[in-house]
Structures are given as C-alpha cells and as structure tokens.
Amino acid sequence: AQSVTQLDSQVPVFEEAPVELRCNYSSSVSVYLFWYVQYPNQGLQLLLKYLSGSTLVKGINGFEAEFNKSQTSFHLRKPSVHISDTAEYFCAVSENTGGFKTIFGAGTRLFVKA
Amino acid sequence: DSGVTQTPKHLITATGQRVTLRCSPRSGDLSVYWYQQSLDQGLQFLIQYYNGEERAKGNILERFSAQQFPDLHSELNLSSLELGDSALYFCASSPVFSGELFFGEGSRLTVL
Numbered sequence: 001a002q003s004v005t006q007l008d009s010q011v012p013v014f015e016e017a018p019v020e021l022r023c024n025y026s027s028s029v030s031v032y033l034f035w036y037v038q039y040p041n042q043g044l045q046l047l048l049k050y051l052s053g054s055t056l057v058k059g060i061n062g063f064e065a066e067f068n069k070s071q072t073s074f075h076l077r078k079p080s081v082h083i084s085d086t087a088e089y090f091c092a093v094s095e096n097t098g099g100f101k102t103i104f105g106a107g108t109r110l111f112v113k114a
Numbered sequence: 115d116s117g118v119t120q121t122p123k124h125l126i127t128a129t130g131q132r133v134t135l136r137c138s139p140r141s142g143d144l145s146v147y148w149y150q151q152s153l154d155q156g157l158q159f160l161i162q163y164y165n166g167e168e169r170a171k172g173n174i175l176e177r178f179s180a181q182q183f184p185d186l187h188s189e190l191n192l193s194s195l196e197l198g199d200s201a202l203y204f205c206a207s208s209p210v211f212s213g214e215l216f217f218g219e220g221s222r223l224t225v226l
Contacts, residue, residue, distance in 0.1 A: 032213040043116060043204055043217035044157075051213075090157065094213030101170040102147070102213055104157040 002027040002093045006105035014113050015083055021076040021108045023091030033074040034092040034102070035065055044090060050074065061085070086112045117141065120205050120218035128226055132193040135221045139186055139207030145169070146188040147208070147215060148180055152201040163188060195225045 007022040025031065032051050036044040048059025055067040065076045074091060088109050094102040117140035127133055139146050148160040159172035163182035174180075177195075182188040192199060202222050206215035 034214065036215075036217075043118075043219045044206075044215070045116065045217065046214060049214055092215075101159060101162065101172060102215060103159060104149075106156045 002031060002095050002101075002103050004091050004093050004103055004105035006091050006108050008108050009106065010109045010111065012111045012113060013081055016080050018079050019077065019081050019085075019110065021089050021091075021110065023074045023076065023105060025072050025074065025091070025093045027072075027093060027095055029095055032094040033065075033067060034094065035059065035063070035074070035076050036090045036092060036104075038088040038090065038107075040087075047076070047089070081110070081112045083112050083114060085110060116216040116218065118205060118207050118216050118218035120203075120221050122221055123219065124222050124224075126224045126226065127195060129195055129197060131195050131225075132191065133195065133223065135190040135192070135203050135205075135223075137188045137190070137205030137207075137218060139188070139205075140209075140216055143207035143209055143216070144186065145208045145210075146182055146186070147206040148174075148188070148190050149204040149206065150201045151204060151220070155201075157204075160190070192223070197225050199223065200225045 003026050005024045013019045034049045035047040038044045050067045058064045088107045091105040119138040121136045144165045147162045150158045160174040162170040166182050180190045202220045204220045206217045
C-alpha cells in the first residue's frame, strides 16, 4: 500500500523568499503524484501533477515540483512567495489498483509573512 | 468553482443519529470519491465509486455506507453517529482513471 510523508507540518517564510515543501512517498508500483492546495474554508484544488514524462512539472501560481524516483520524493518549490500563498498544501500519491485510491499526506501549513 | 456540488454545507446533529451527505460530480466525471478531514486524522480516503460500482475502499467504518446512483450523484450515509465523527466530509470527482481529483467545498458535520 502506498503512503505519503510530508516532512514539515509548518513552514513560515517571508514574502518574496523562495520556499520548498518536502514530500516523500512509498509504493510498490508506479504512481501518479500530485500537490493540492487548500485555502481556509475551501475544498482542495490541484496545483500540479506528475503522471509520466518530464520529472520537472510546472503548476499554477508559479509552483513547480520535481519527481525523483530514486529518492521517492516529490518536493514542491516556488522561487518567490506572496502573502496570498498562505494555505495548507497536500502531497498525494495515487496507485492504479483497479480503482484509483489517492492517499494524502498530513499537509504542510505555509505561512507567508510580510 | 470545481464543478462538484456538495449538500448540505453544514449539519449539526446528535449522537446516535443518521445523516446523508450528497454529492454531484462534475459533468462527465464517472468517478466519485469520499474523504473525511479532521484535525487529528488529516485527510482520510473513505471510498471510491466508478459509474455506479465500488472500486476502492479505504478507512470507512461499518457504520458508514455510500452509493453512486445511475445519474452519477453519490450519497454518503453515516449512522449511529459518535462525537468523533465530527469532521469535514469531502466529495471529489475525476475524469476517467487519472487520479486527478476535483473537490467539492465539503460538508461540515458536527455531532453533539
């Protein structure tokens, strides 16, 4: 069974600074990888996804992530954050085992300070 | 707006009661997923349906059940409610088997 570990529960950062949110996963089969963002009192929305191909994937709002198969990681990065990026970020892994059971990490709270 | 509609948005009930949460997926999406989000458990996968059939099951209690109807809407039934069932319940839908999920805004259940 797959699992996802988000290594930081909270990441405080100053506005315009770069940020990296770390995610490691484990699975015995090929997986699809995702990052979702959740703003207060809202549902989750997809930031970016890795299905196959290039290991560097770009998403919305200037975010990107790199799939590293040997390290089983899928870290999320942004070169310069804004106050509006303050939210909860979830890494997710999905295995195709007849049905797509997508498992989420515990989440990382990104807090951008002025 | 993800296109996934969940009702009700808020629900307050008492222990021992039964509630039904409803979800309408995005137009064209055949897969529906249910998740429970709580502070102590995080986002837990409950169950997935594809075109009316159960396809994957997660940490869903026996007191909980779900189904997907021919018009593709889904209902999550929670019975014999306990205080610990208080949580945000999300429905999501996805196009074919891509794993990419589109979430509704959730139904917040409070059990008193």
